[in-house]
Amino acid sequence: MPALGIIKGKEPAPQKRARAVEIIERLDHAMPEAKIELDYRSPLELVVAVALSAQTTDKRVNLVTPALFQRFPTAADYAKAAPAEVEGFLKTVGLFRNKTKNLIKLGQVLVEKHGGEVPTSRAALAELPGVGNKTAGVVTIHLGAETAFPVDTHILRLSRRLGLTSKTDPDDVEADLRKVLPEPLWFKAHQLIIWHGRRCCDALRPECHRCVVADLCPKKGVKLKKK
Ligand code: SF4
Numbered sequence: 001m002p003a004l005g006i007i008k009g010k011e012p013a014p015q016k017r018a019r020a021v022e023i024i025e026r027l028d029h030a031m032p033e034a035k036i037e038l039d040y041r042s043p044l045e046l047v048v049a050v051a052l053s054a055q056t057t058d059k060r061v062n063l064v065t066p067a068l069f070q071r072f073p074t075a076a077d078y079a080k081a082a083p084a085e086v087e088g089f090l091k092t093v094g095l096f097r098n099k100t101k102n103l104i105k106l107g108q109v110l111v112e113k114h115g116g117e118v119p120t121s122r123a124a125l126a127e128l129p130g131v132g133n134k135t136a137g138v139v140t141i142h143l144g145a146e147t148a149f150p151v152d153t154h155i156l157r158l159s160r161r162l163g164l165t166s167k168t169d170p171d172d173v174e175a176d177l178r179k180v181l182p183e184p185l186w187f188k189a190h191q192l193i194i195w196h197g198r199r200c201c202d203a204l205r206p207e208c209h210r211c212v213v214a215d216l217c218p219k220k221g222v223k224l225k226k227k
Pocket of ligand 1: 162200207211212213214215218219220
């Protein structure tokens with residue numbers, strides 16, 4: 001195995017896999033506390049929090065969910081909720097009108113098709129109102145039901161900067177990440193890459209000078225075009 005680092009030209013697959021594992025090990029060493037930053041206590045609260053986090057920060061979601069979860073503790077409570085009341089809880093969250101509609105529909109579908117419980121498989125979750133493939137993946141891995149590598153905006157950006165994929169479609173990126181990292185690392189890697197994206201490898205101002213994986217990153221020192 002050649003020394004890890006950046007090589008010019010096409011990187012051999014074994015080297016890319018070894019580099020990917022080293023990246024995750026270093027991130028884990030630097031941020032052993034990395035975990036999902038949404039607050040939840042049940043599968044229902046998890047799926048609601050993840051659905052609300054689209055186009056909104058986790059911090060903002062965590063500000064509104066305690067009161068929301070207290071008022072609507074079950075799927076049946078969402079199913080029979082008045083839109084105006086749900087909107088009252090969500091008005092500081094992006095896309096709150098759509099999210100309100102989806103939460104009420106989510107409650108209805110859970111009651112009608114799943115006995116009021118949240119299904120755990122990614123396929124079943126992805127069919128719920130307001131729950132796409134990414135959200136379904138995030139929920140299923142945090143419920144410990146399936147392994148997956150759901151790709152959000154941070155994982156998409158960092159995977160490309162780190163040269164672990166050249167794709168842009170989240171499903172294609174997930175397929176590449178599944179190939180370069182061993183399955184037992186997927187869950188931790190998912191959380192670590194998001195944390196690194198939020199704390200160091202910012203979309204507009206990546207702080208390469210203090211990045212623990214800079215010597216393994218082909219985009220070290222990336223200069224972003226000003227708009
Ligand atoms: S070196 Fe820079 S671009 Fe690469 S992962 Fe680190 S912060 Fe991001």
